[in-house]
Structures are given as C-alpha cells and as structure tokens.
Amino acid sequence: MELVFRQQLEKIISLTDSEYEYVRSFFISRKYKKHQFVIQQGDHVNYEYFVLSGLIKCYVLDDDSSMHILQFAMEDWWVSDYMAYQAGMAATTFADCLEDTELMGITKENKDKLCGEMHKMEHFFRVKSNLGYIALQRRILSLLSNNAEEKYRQLFELYPSLFQRVPKALLASYIGVSRETLSRLKLPGR
Amino acid sequence: MELVFRQQLEKIISLTDSEYEYVRSFFISRKYKKHQFVIQQGDHVNYEYFVLSGLIKCYVLDDDSSMHILQFAMEDWWVSDYMAYQAGMAATTFADCLEDTELMGITKENKDKLCGEMHKMEHFFRVKSNLGYIALQRRILSLLSNNAEEKYRQLFELYPSLFQRVPKALLASYIGVSRETLSRLKLPGR
C-alpha cells in the first residue's frame, strides 16, 4: 500500500532505498473508518496528510450550517487545513472520510526539518505546491466563468472517478450550486 | 527600487551580499508603461515576474470576450501565466499594466537551476508557493460561500489599497459579479 507513497515521490525525485526509509521515518500512518473525522473545527492541526487509499471531503460550515467543499482528497492527494497547519492555529474546517481511508501524516516541524536536511524533498514539496497552485487557479477560473452546467461538466471531465464515489449533493457543493439545481442539469453523467 | 526584491527574499531567508548578487544575476529587469501587455494569449511564456513597482491585471477572455480576473499583482507580488510557464505552453491569459510597472523576471530554466544550486532559494519558493496556495483557497472559499456584497466587503478588508488604484468594474470581475451589481451594493468604500 505504501508503495503508492514512494511512487508519488519518485514521480518528481529519485530516492535510494535508504533515503526513502529516512523520509518515511518522518511520517506516521493512520487509518480511519468511513464517517470518521480527520480534522474538526477548533482542532489543533498537527498534520499534513498524504492519502494512500480512500476518500476525504474537506469543507467549512458557515453560520447557517450550509456546507462548502474546499476539496476532495483521494489516493495520491495531499490534504490538511493548510491555513491552520501553516500558521499553527486552530482549524476552521472539517475533514471527514467518505470511505475507509489510510493516511500518512507529517507534522510541520518534521516537514521543515526534512526539507532542511534533504534538498530533494524541499524540491519535491515546491513542485507539488506549484501544481496545487495551478489547480486552484483553474478552479477559480471555472467558478468565475461558468454557469452551473458548465462547471459541472468541467468537473466531470477533470475528475470522472469522483462521480462513482461521491453523492451528487457534495459535488453540487463543490461547484457552488444547490443540489436541486445540479439535479436539473442535462447531465453528462448519463 | 530593487531593495524591495532583496527585502522580499530576506523575509524568508537570509543572504550575504554576494549570495544576493548571485541570485540577482538570474533575473532580468523590465519596465512597462501603463496599458502595455506583459503577457498575451498565445505568447510563449518565458518568465515569472516579481513586481518591484506598479500594478498588473491578469485575466482571461472567453468566447463572448467577457473578462475574468485571475489576479492583480502589485508591489511584492509574483506573477505569470503559471499554467503556461510551468508546462512550457502558450499563454491562455493576458496580463497588462494598470500603471507604469517595473518587473524582475526569471525563466523557468534559470529558476530550476537557481533552486538546484541554492537550497535556500528552493526553500524560499516553496514557502511562497504554500502561501499562494492558501491565498487561493481563501478566495475559493469566498467565491463559494458569499453573495456579492460579502465578497466585495471581504476583498475590501483584504486589499484595501486596491480600491484606490483599480476601477470598480475590474474589482467586480475579480469577485465574479457584474459591474452594475457591484455598483448597487452598500459599499464599505464610502
């Protein structure tokens, strides 16, 4: 299972076995069952996670308790409440599992230490962060330019696998429309 | 003027004079007049820029030529068409100057080289990229959760200086509402 993790690293950098073992030692493993929370509002956010398997939804609840989905995280994705993780503050978001999920977690202290000691890993995280930035820019563009139907279609094209695994109401929340509106669209999904 | 650049670096890393000179040698200087384009759709995007002074708007035009603002870039900000810069592809966006603007540019090749040679700089760019990611997440959240008035108010609180320097119609485009709607809001701006 952890193979996935090493492969993820080796898409961007190359590692000897002993280097990998060293990197690995900075991470802890965690398993969660469906419906368990990985992060809850108010928690102290100690970890950033890499998803080995499973699926998580990250969201905020506002005053009237309506849900806004910040991201889904499935195999190969990184996830945390970055706002809180970065600043060492309490979480403003929730993250819970839509499926049984296996994670590898690293604290901010360990990440900084690892990056300081291994230039390669600093490089890895820089590249990942750049890619993440670009992905968010694309999403912003989609939110700005498209109506409900186009946003839905683009989401479908970008992450078709989500549609098998996630209730439609959550996808609606991800693209910022009501479940009813989404249900009324001419769907690409059938 | 270039002081700003060194200060920007030294907010995150420390540099000796000779280290700074070395870093500096990877960048070129460029000056643009108000209304000049820094990037146009279809250009080959060679540079990522740091803004020494001035103000740029980055946007896309869709089929019916309506404008969507991806970001503003003022003093201290980094800017490019990252999608294109990263992948070495043609620009899908435009960037033009709202004021006379001074930039420092670095090619992707030079950036990779610099990061490879100076761990410190790789660190600098990782940290900046993380902060950028968080800023975009915040913007996505604002787009998802807020109505026109709240989005406008939040923008005002986050970047009050923009309101002196940027036409309201562009701010409207940034938050994804029509200029008329923005004009009808109870403004915090007076």
Place this chain on the structure above:
DNA sequence: CGCGCGATTGAGTAATTTCAAATCTAGTGG
C-alpha cells in the same frame, strides 16, 4: 416490509444579469 438516504420534481421567490440610458469625473487641448 419498511426505513433512510439520495435524487428528482414543482412552484414560488430572491439574487443577479443584461441591456439601455443617464450621470459623473478627470484629463486634454484650445
């Protein structure tokens, strides 16, 4: 069989857009 969750449908309402016109403002040339 019946419960519960997810998805759908209908009807009325609210927010925002669009199109059009009027107003305001700052900068320019005479």
Place this chain on the structure above:
DNA sequence: CCACTAGATTTGAAATTACTCAATCGCGCG
C-alpha cells in the same frame, strides 16, 4: 480657465438563473 471627451459609475426595468421549501420517488439493506 473652460469646453470637450473618454472612461467610469450609477440607475432603471425586464429577463434569467439559481435558490428555497416542500413533496415525491427509487432503491438498497436490515
């Protein structure tokens, strides 16, 4: 200094899009 113009902002009214609330449907599972 004033008139003029281009750009920016405001206002009105109609049209559209999406939301909300409420009810119904469908299906898998105990």
